[in-house]
Amino acid sequence: MSATDYGWLILAFPLAGMLITSFGWRVLPGRVPGWIASAAIGLAFLAAIGALVQIQDLPAEERSLVDSAWTYTATAGVRVDMAILVDPLSVFMCLVVSGVSFLIHVYSVAYMTGDRGLARYFAYLNYFVFSMLLLVLAANFVILIIGWAFVGAASYLLISFWYRRNTATYAGIKAFVMNVIGDVGLVIAAFLLLNETGTLDFGPMFAGAEDAFPRNDGTLVAACLLILVGAFAKSAQLPLHTWLPDAMEGPTPVSALIHAATMVTAGVYLIARTHPLFELAPTAADVSAIIGALTLFFAATVALAVTDLKRIIAYSTISQIGYMVLGVSVAAYGAGLFHLMTHAFFKALLFMGAGSIIGAMAGLQDIDRMGGFRRAMPFTFVTFTIGALALAAFPLTSGFFSKDEILAFTINRGGGYWVLAIVGYIAAALTAFYAFRMVFRVFYGDPVPEARELEEGHLAHHDPQNPMTGEAEDTDVGFPGPEHAIAERSWPMKAAMGPLALLALVAGAVQIPGATDVIEHFLEPTFEDSRFHDTAPTEGSELVGLVVGGLISLAAITVAFTVYLRRPGTTDRLRERFAAVHAFLFNKWYFDELYDAVFVRPAATAGSFGRRVIETDFVQGFIVGGATGIVRVGTSFARAIQTGYLRGYALLLLLGLGALALYFLIASS
């Protein structure tokens, strides 16, 4: 089988899994839909490995294969095929997406047991992975946009999975609306590019872009900025990030899926995929790099203050995606995608650990109510700490190599990029701090009642309630199920977290400056046309960067250790001292309030104005009322005749008859 055959298989398995679980929901018992869905993704992962093996057998310059199944549309000079593109970049993405998704599926089998919507859940999950794989395998903009929109729809379905929870349905709507903004940007960008280059296929478009556009051509910059609108909406970058923290309303494995494997990495992939355009439009690339740097700093500061465990990790995702966007925008494609991979490992791991803790807390998510879980949950403690170490870029973990490589590339570009790199290093310190804020607050300190109970062997139980609002719930379909799962007690969760913990620790080994260069080398055929191909930082400067990054990480972890363990209470004093700053961060820089004031309120005001004045007064009163008024006045005479009295009608009849008779009499004489 050729590499493209494997590419079609990568798409076919999740699609089949989705169909089987969704149509078989009535007959598939217990955990079976979960295993079917997991097997589908596992097979997709194997197919991705098959594609990898096949593509590695080819000479480097022939590693970009396009295969078309049928012509999607051919009209008016536009021809779009249902085509997939198998090249190192898409194979890399398929491996990361299907591999991490597979582990998340396995985790979900245990985590979602007892929920009354298991088959629906796994059908959505498979659909999500299928959409993401379609997105990364697309060979032209149309298929990419289809996958793009599918991902948005799947995220809506999964965020609102507990559909009787109001906060969850609102979060789903918010995510969908934000994503549609991005979809619109992407569609307009595709139209602009089609208009100028005459094709929507990636290969010919990028080859023709050089001739079609002068450097920094206005249309091209506009198209790239519109691509960025799409990428930023999907990847939750400023100012389109507000949906991602709210997406925490979905089940925890869904958060892991959105944050680690699918969805948010799509924007990074898109920028990497369209890198020939961005290199022709450096202005757009700079905008992207600046926004990436702003986002990574902004999100890291917010993660310092929020207290919801899942939201801390969510803001850390926004921040880490900011690093990736910065990376691919400064032409550090290999580094950006390497960070995408390591981030997928440790972020999925962190969410799985968080899910286990939330299970132990019987659904509560506030870290103010957690503490001392170290002895009660040793496995979760170890794996979560590994995830936090990788997130904090602790020396020799995977995040250490990937993050610092991005920053080394950024410095290497020189000039104003220095500022971005410094912002990146400051945020790296904040990252290490908030990562260990989670660890120290959740696992150290005095055990809370739930932890004590767990040490005695009982899983805590609370009456089901919404963790955000405290509203009482039941455990029927549409709300979380009655059982809570912790990693210590269910082997599928352990089976998923173990490999991820291992990868989060050692995956950095594939790309150690001066020693191994697997990712960079593997992706080279895709990016060798880059004009920055030969400007990679020297090994020496990368090593300096690693040392600096490692020291920053160690220092920040030490500070967190001091603040939370050696001198507990320091944070309370800080919070009182800098109440305004804390409120600013705790309220997420007031972005939600800003959007509320700028977009939602005016829209609501305009809507109620429309309802009151336009609809009621103008349409109902003037147009409808006016028309009926004219008819009413015009027909008043006719109505006056209709007395309803029988003799009136009889009289009229006779008078008419008499008049006719009289007429004929006069006429005939």
Added chain:
Amino acid sequence: MDVVWFLVLSAFIFCIGAAGVIIRRDPLVILLCLELMLNGGNLALIAFARMHGGEGGQIFALIVMVIAACEVVIGLGIIVAMYRNRLRIDVDEMTELRG
């Protein structure tokens, strides 16, 4: 006898019937008056038939009688239904068609 006498009588009966239909409020009487109108018409038909010596007018009068019988059946049915629904039998009470 001159046909004019018959026609005058016919018109007289017809006008009595028409006046009754217009003036009276009791549906039974209105039905009676309708019969008078029809019979006035019948009388005119038969008078002309006699004048012309043909039988078409007489046959036509017979058909009118049959129609009148049918109409009475329906009219009485309506009156009975009215009586079942309301106590007062008065056509001025039935003004649902007022515009």
